[in-house]
Amino acid sequence: MEPVICKPGCAWTGNLAWSTNVQGSPKVCDAGNNPIWDGLNAQSGCQSGNGYLCDLYAPTPVTEQLSYGFATMNGAHNCCKCFQLTWRNGAAAGKQMIVQAINGFDVTGDLKASDMVILSPGGGHGPNEAGCKKQYGRTWGASNGGVTNRYECDQLPANLQGGCYWRYNWAKGGINTWDIDYNQVACPSRLTSISGCSA
Template sequence: MATTYWDCCSPAYVWAASRYSKSVKSGVTGCNSKDQELTYSSSLKSGCQTGGNTFACSDQRAYSSSDSLAYGFAVGKLTEMTYEEMACTCFKLTFSSSVLSGKQMIVQITNTGTYPDDHHFDLAMPGANTYGEYSSGCESEFGSSYTWANKYGGLASSSDCDSLPEILQTGCKFRFDWFEGADNQTVSYEQVYCPTSLTSISGCVRSDE
């Protein structure tokens, strides 16, 4: 299953280097509330928690390479892999639901989450669902003067993307253009080596690649 989300919270694998030092060379890059990249330190804390200072960087979102191929970042849950094994791994997803059938995305796993199914990818796209424990994360980062996505379902149309901060609007419009406003899509997947086009954005590279 593939769904979409954007809650502005710091990806869990910002802390991958300290937790899984044998698996990754460095953690995922986090940003401050001005979307400026932060150098990792043990003092970083998710901005979606009280006193936190670290959020998702706006460039860690989906983008298209062609009409049939896109790249992006995701939460991953696969019961056959541990959190350490999944840290910053990449997968090629092939969509089989009718609206996106045949399209593919290569995604890097930069975050973790809890889902009812055993094989789940939650794709990072501004303007998508903000559900979860920290559903007010975007308001914490950017303030309350914007119209944020619904907790379930996200923004309703491409024109609604104009209500977001400017740095999130391109990623939001991808969701309605290339991704055709889809959600809850069936996918097949295979693990692949991470392309530099993704690792150069996230900053996270596995030690075995």
């Protein structure tokens, strides 16, 4: 999942303070994907702690034309908000996805203000590979883009393979540079029941 692969960016008290009307905070898991009771105070696995993204944050198809999932956005003000994406080009053109931003923070680098990064196993570790190496012992594929075909998803741990297959079975390929339109929508209970937060 990318970026950041450790504790969700919105599961920090300082980042949540930038968002309005947030209820709860994104669920944080330990290295074995067990929820941590006090995730806000858990130290990130990228540092010396045991706080990571949960494997339940992987994307899930709902129908042939709709998926649910979680995302990174630039700006902590987006924490726990949900957005409906529509692909404008590429193999998934016309398909839609509803995502909840659980990694919302200010970054410098390639993530632009309007970018949306879908958290997907095997999608690349982005600028920080420490979490994946500490949680799973290695990374898969390129830092940006991740694995390059469906068969490479077989190399991931069993609990991550379904989220990796999503990119090839549902989205039909490498989605990293495809254009999307998106707008904020009410969060479906299916996502808030996983994350534990809403806005």
